[in-house]
Structure formats: C-alpha cells, structure tokens
Amino acid sequence: MTLLQATEVLPDGYTVRAPEPADAEGIFDLISAYNTAVAGAADCTLNSVADHLVEPGFDRRTDGFLVLAADGLPVGYGTAFAKGDRQAIEIEVASQEPTIAAWLFDHTMRRAQEMGRDSGHAEITVDSCVFRADESLRTLLADHDFTTGTTYHQMRIDHTGPVATPETPAGVTVRRGAYDDATRLTAHEIVIECFSGQYNFTPRPHDEWIEYFEASSTFDWSQFTLLEVDGRAVAVRICNDGLIEPENSGYIGTLVVLEEFRGRGLAKFLLRDAFARDAADGRAGTILHVDTNNPTPALGLYLSVGMTPTLVFDGWRSVIPVV
The missing domain is CATH 3.40.630.30 (Gcn5-related N-acetyltransferase (GNAT))
Incomplete structure (x- = not known):
C-alpha cells in the first residue's frame, strides 16, 4: 500500500494543533454537523467527545489533530487510537472539506505507522468505522487499499x-x-x-x-x-x-x-x-x-x-x- 501523498502543510489560512479538553464543544459541533450532513443524524454527544479526549490509551498531544480555520473554528478533526500492543490502530477523520479530510487521513496514517514502528511491528492493521452513506470518506479509503470487513447497525x-x-x-x-x-x-x-x-x-x-x-x-x-x-x-x-x-x-x-x-x-x-x-x-x-x-x-x-x-x-x- 502507498500512503496518500497529501501536502506537507495545510492550505493557506488553516492551522493544526493537538486538541485540548477545552476544545470538546467545538469538536462536538464539527463532528455532529459532519455526521448530520452525510448520514442525517448527529450520532455524537458532547460527553462522548469530552470522554474520548481523556480516554486511557489516547494521547491527544501526539494522536489527535485539530484543524482550525482562520477564524479559529474547527474545520477538521482526526485521531489515531492504538489498541493493545499497538499492532491494531483505529483512525477517525471528520471534515466536510475534502482537502482537509485528505490531509487528516495522511497524518493519522503516518501516526499509525509511527506507533507500529515504535512498538517493533513489521506491519499494522488500521481500522476505520464509516457511515455507509459517507461516499466521500468511503472513496478515500477505497482509493488507499482499504476494504470493508464487517457492517454495524445501530x-x-x-x-x-x-x-x-x-x-x-x-x-x-x-x-x-x-x-x-x-x-x-x-x-x-x-x-x-x-x-x-x-x-x-x-x-x-x-x-x-x-x-x-x-x-x-x-x-x-x-x-x-x-x-x-x-x-x-x-x-x-x-x-x-x-x-x-x-x-x-x-x-x-x-x-x-x-x-x-x-x-x-x-x-x-x-x-x-x-x-x-x-x-x-x-x-x-x-x-x-x-x-x-x-x-x-x-x-x-x-x-x-x-x-x-x-x-x-x-x-x-x-x-x-x-x-
């Protein structure tokens, strides 16, 4: 597999930093708006976002990426979450702007590889759970050799x-x-x-x-x-x-x-x-x-x-x- 060759820097006017607990409300607004746009439901709560930022095993300083527009509002959020011995890693990407989504995908995948390398693995398994209705993200994953392995129903x-x-x-x-x-x-x-x-x-x-x-x-x-x-x-x-x-x-x-x-x-x-x-x-x-x-x-x-x-x-x- 060849990782997405996204730009090394974000487009002009955007910045990225690690998320902070104080960002929970802004991230919630971003994710719920994104989910509603692609699936018709927010499927997200403020508590779940706040809890994930302090979840055991997640280091927001290295494993989270919060992209901000020039006005300081979040426009993209990505995470890489390693499980067990860090051979299995789950990524999440949310942005309604395709360029930002591609950048986040690239950087969460790079972080996943870093986790695997630091843990001494020759290969890693990367998982992502995506709405069936999210055609943009499904296409991005399929274009980079991801395949579907199971289906979940709420x-x-x-x-x-x-x-x-x-x-x-x-x-x-x-x-x-x-x-x-x-x-x-x-x-x-x-x-x-x-x-x-x-x-x-x-x-x-x-x-x-x-x-x-x-x-x-x-x-x-x-x-x-x-x-x-x-x-x-x-x-x-x-x-x-x-x-x-x-x-x-x-x-x-x-x-x-x-x-x-x-x-x-x-x-x-x-x-x-x-x-x-x-x-x-x-x-x-x-x-x-x-x-x-x-x-x-x-x-x-x-x-x-x-x-x-x-x-x-x-x-x-x-x-x-x-x-």
Whole structure:
C-alpha cells in the first residue's frame, strides 16, 4: 500500500494543533454537523467527545489533530487510537472539506505507522468505522487499499409506555452492579472470552479496562448486570447514560453470554430487562450497536425483540507495512 501523498502543510489560512479538553464543544459541533450532513443524524454527544479526549490509551498531544480555520473554528478533526500492543490502530477523520479530510487521513496514517514502528511491528492493521452513506470518506479509503470487513447497525426500540419486567429464567440469579474487584475481573474475563476472535476486537489490560469505565462521565458501576447459573457468572450486560442527553434513551454498550449457555433465553432476558428499566426511568427508547458478522445470530436476536436498525456503518481495514 502507498500512503496518500497529501501536502506537507495545510492550505493557506488553516492551522493544526493537538486538541485540548477545552476544545470538546467545538469538536462536538464539527463532528455532529459532519455526521448530520452525510448520514442525517448527529450520532455524537458532547460527553462522548469530552470522554474520548481523556480516554486511557489516547494521547491527544501526539494522536489527535485539530484543524482550525482562520477564524479559529474547527474545520477538521482526526485521531489515531492504538489498541493493545499497538499492532491494531483505529483512525477517525471528520471534515466536510475534502482537502482537509485528505490531509487528516495522511497524518493519522503516518501516526499509525509511527506507533507500529515504535512498538517493533513489521506491519499494522488500521481500522476505520464509516457511515455507509459517507461516499466521500468511503472513496478515500477505497482509493488507499482499504476494504470493508464487517457492517454495524445501530438498533433501537421505542418505549411509548410501561414495559413489562421479564420473568427471570429458571435457575438464573441476577446480580446488579459491579462494586468489588472480583466481580469486575469476572465480568472482564467473560467479555474477553465472548469477543475474542471477533472483528476489530483487541482486549484492554484489566487495569486500563477499569480506568476506561471510571473515566467515563456517563457510567457508574451500578450499570453492570451479571447472570449466574449455579453460582457461576455466565452473562454480562453493561449499560451507560451516553444517549440520555441527545436521545432520552438508554444505551447497551455490551451484552455477552458464554457460548455454552447460549440458547437458554439469557440474552433476550437481558434485553427485555433493560427495556423495562429504561421505560420505568422515562426513557423514550433503548439503543445498541451490533456487528452483523458476529458469529452469533445477534442481528436476528435484536430484531426478534422488536428493535429496528436506524444507522448503518461499515468497518474498513488495511494491513500495511511499517516503513
């Protein structure tokens, strides 16, 4: 693969610097306007932008690029986020100006290569999640040897009134909250076991995983739910309040069941339990994201409980040598 040969400097009138926490509102305005233009929905919150700027593993001083117009307003934003041992790196580019988008793509890719080289890798895997409707960015990626590897759907169910609390499956104990180290470690182990081998999954070290949740402004440990069978934790659901501000909706960030306990209705119970709790809290709906290439029939599961797709994204990937 040959990296995009963008200009070494930005066009006249533009400057670039590392983002600061104080830039969160400006970046939010930029990204939500960009998303609305290409996909018809903001799909972004101020809290999510602010949280990402201080997310464990992200060094905004080296891994973020904020492009400003002459009036000082943000017109482009790019990031490179390394996972695990820095062999897998995710890039994000947002700008409605093609020249700026190309510059950001070039520099996030260069930063990704630096990360891989500094970590001793001969090649790296670069991923980017892009709206299906974003023709400009899809073309940019395709022109530089990225190919699609999976598709994600945002799923939603609306709550127009009370939702019945589901009956707990026979032989199952429901544990609410993850307030102690042992429970958190068990939950993390289940998440890793269930997601291992799936597209774009790189497990975080446990301490970083804990730090990630504790750094989030829309999460607390009461939002964990674990299911036990004969005293063994076998399923985990992790929710957060990230979509309350823009959507008045609950959000399910993670829902997993150990393979040997699938087919017992545990996932459906966790979904319906979340719906009931969100409705009782006055939420207008419940939202989650699903990888449609998940080895489990996850999309069918969500459709079967009344959820419908609202946004479509593609996962794009390129494996490139480190030079």
